[in-house]
Amino acid sequence: MSQPSLANAIIKRPWLKRWLMPMANCSQSLDVTSSESTLQEESLSNFGAATYRADDLIPEESETVLLALKRLPPKEAYDRVFRMRRAFQDVPYLTPLIREIEAETKEREDLEAMVVARRK
Secondary structure (H helix, E strand, O other): OOOOOOHHHHHHOHHHHHHHHHHHHHHOOOOOOOOHHHHHHHHHHOOOOOOOOHHHHOOOOOHHHHHHHHOOOHHHHHHHHHHHHHHHHOOOOOHHHHHHHHHHHHHHHHHHHOOOOOOO
């Protein structure tokens, strides 16, 4: 069963089309040989190919999940791998902050555990 497409509704509304086209063009490389309207329809129908879907975050450690992944249609499996690869190529935005907080926590624990001895 295929998912419903919003491409026709978006194309009928020029303001919405102008707003979404930059994002659609960014998410998919366009075929230069096709007509412009076909390119726009294709890019709008594939809008969001680079964004995660909820099920992309399910851990693959379960046998049931691995079996479900094998049963995915080829296009859906390709899109899933594409989204995952895209995510790994992005610049990490949260990891540096996590490392900074971990270092602060370790330093705080070290300072709290420090015993100050008076000289005699």
